[in-house]
């Protein structure tokens with residue numbers, strides 16, 4: 076667990092640093108869209124993506140060539156300074172970055188460049204390959220010092236990628252390491268490598284990881300149904316519980332088969348149903364999938380509102396459409412109703428859709 080005593084937990088870690096938040100705001104973040112700030116073609120598209128995606132993330136770590144690390148960092152500074160509506164208290168699309176790993180030769184310059192230059196626009200810093208609370212404590216103190224020096228008034232939040240076996244083992248202490256902790260993402264590629272899993276896919280299932288039906292009538296050579304299983308169920312469920320315990324937000328991570336939009340949608344929906352609030356998008360075509368999947372459907376909202384209406388003061392048990400509803404199922408419905416309200420506040424088309432629902 077955190078080494079801080081309860082009384083110190085919400086104290087700023089440097090004189091003059093902004094006060095840590097007591098609650099992490101539930102800002103919609105259905106898609107965290109990754110782009111390479113050193114790639115001119117991607118950079119060209121960023122201004123028109125503002126307002127169409129909840130989060131734009133300037134990636135500095137893996138997928139950025141070593142020779143382009145400095146250009147990516149400088150590109151991100153320019154984009155943050157020059158793109159209206161991107162990041163900061165008044166941004167319509169949040170601006171996040173993924174810094175290089177804490178043992179890399181680039182990360183110190185990432186933080187000491189970005190915080191003074193664009194700290195007022197950066198909403199969340201994603202930290203890769205987090206192993207334990209000590210990694211978060213390091214970033215926490217350094218950010219406080221840099222924020223104080225830059226005169227920032229809003230604390231920058233921190234998001235950890237769950238992509239090492241030790242990180243998964245320490246997931247609880249990572250979530251509780253700092254009031255800056257905004258959330259966690261699954262990092263299935265690095266995690267598979269670190270665990271020595273034998274999948275070479277970036278996210279998603281594997282046809283070899285399956286359950287097979289028993290032989291029919293004892294015939295072991297006859298046809299038998301097989302059901303592909305989800306390699307990531309355990310980790311996502313563990314991540315969701317740790318995040319919920321600490322009041323922060325869990326996310327699916329990368330799905331690398333860009334062409335397979337069907338499998339991407341399935342992975343995203345499983346994560347949504349298990350409690351995740353969003354996912355990464357690696358290619359523009361994954362944004363629409365994420366926005367759709369992580370927004371509750373009209374049917375779900377109609378049902379949830381009917382339960383809320385039927386439950387009156389919220390206690391007791393009622394029958395609705397042949398099913399029992401009570402205090403607990405009301406709470407399940409309120410999760411969806413509240414999410415719909417948060418999304419309607421930022422997305423006029425969803426507002427119209429949800430407002431038009433007849434019970």
Ligand SMILES: CCC(=O)SCCNC(=O)CCNC(=O)[C@H](O)C(C)(C)COP(=O)(O)OP(=O)(O)OC[C@H]1O[C@@H](n2cnc3c(N)ncnc32)[C@H](O)[C@@H]1OP(=O)(O)O
Nearest residue numbers: 109110116117120134137138264265277329333357358359
């Ligand atoms: C696995 C562990 C991880 O760490 S995952 C996170 C790190 N990886 C990433 O961030 C990858 C981000 N995505 C990419 O680099 C590209 O999308 C990859 C997958 C290489 C595909 O690029 P490409 O072959 O150009 O795709 P395409 O021809 O279909 O692109 C069409 C136009 O869209 C652009 N585009 C592509 N990806 C993005 C993006 N993420 N953000 C903004 N724009 C993007 C392309 O440049 C291309 O533009 P144009 O039409 O030629 O002008």
Ligand SMILES: O=CC(=O)O
Nearest residue numbers: 238262263264265
């Ligand atoms: O960074 C993400 C991963 O899957 O690795």
Ligand SMILES: [Mg+2]
Nearest residue numbers: 137238262265
């Ligand atoms: Mg990774």
